[in-house]
Amino acid sequence: MSKVLVSFFSATGTTRKVAEEICKVENGDLYEIVPEIPYTKQDLDYTVKDSRSNLEMADESSRPAFVKKCDSIADYDTVFVGFPVWWGREPSIIDTFLEAYDFSGKTIIPFCTSGGSDVKKAAQHIKGIVGENVTVEEGKRLGPDATEEEIRTWKNLLGD
Numbered sequence: 001m002s003k004v005l006v007s008f009f010s011a012t013g014t015t016r017k018v019a020e021e022i023c024k025v026e027n028g029d030l031y032e033i034v035p036e037i038p039y040t041k042q043d044l045d046y047t048v049k050d051s052r053s054n055l056e057m058a059d060e061s062s063r064p065a066f067v068k069k070c071d072s073i074a075d076y077d078t079v080f081v082g083f084p085v086w087w088g089r090e091p092s093i094i095d096t097f098l099e100a101y102d103f104s105g106k107t108i109i110p111f112c113t114s115g116g117s118d119v120k121k122a123a124q125h126i127k128g129i130v131g132e133n134v135t136v137e138e139g140k141r142l143g144p145d146a147t148e149e150e151i152r153t154w155k156n157l158l159g160d
């Protein structure tokens, strides 16, 4: 049976909840992308021009460090990658994670939570980062209370 990793970054807990639900449905392993320097409330304030998150997202080359603790990414065929949408796409720490491992031959399935933005721009961006040897699915935005049934329906639409 193919092995599934459900990786996620969550600054305020919303994406974590969804990741846990996906993990249950997929019978996968959960992997939290933990920032080396945790985000404070001030860091996340997008109304402040030079808040940490705004500065990171304005700089395409920004790669905030995470605590690297997964040595066994090679074991997985399918890797869900979950995140809150920040400024229309995945937070830069997701890019750090994607560049830290070799995903060649694997399938990445992006999912997000957000105030309304969909996952499309992030999925495109992720595709550009991981390169051509990786299949990146369309992905999906899920609500904070995404149910098991909703996740199963989405997965059935993906054909697996």
Ligand SMILES: Cc1cc2nc3c(=O)[nH]c(=O)nc-3n(C[C@H](O)[C@H](O)[C@H](O)COP(=O)(O)O)c2cc1C
Pocket: 009, 010, 011, 012, 013, 014, 015, 016, 044, 045, 046, 053, 054, 083, 084, 085, 086, 087, 088, 089, 113, 114, 115, 116, 117
């Ligand atoms: C810095 C920052 C930027 C955000 N940008 C967007 C955005 O562009 N579009 C959107 O719909 N929501 C945006 N949001 C809202 C988050 O995506 C949303 O609250 C998300 O569910 C939080 O997930 P978390 O609790 O897992 O961190 C932003 C939030 C923050 C902190």
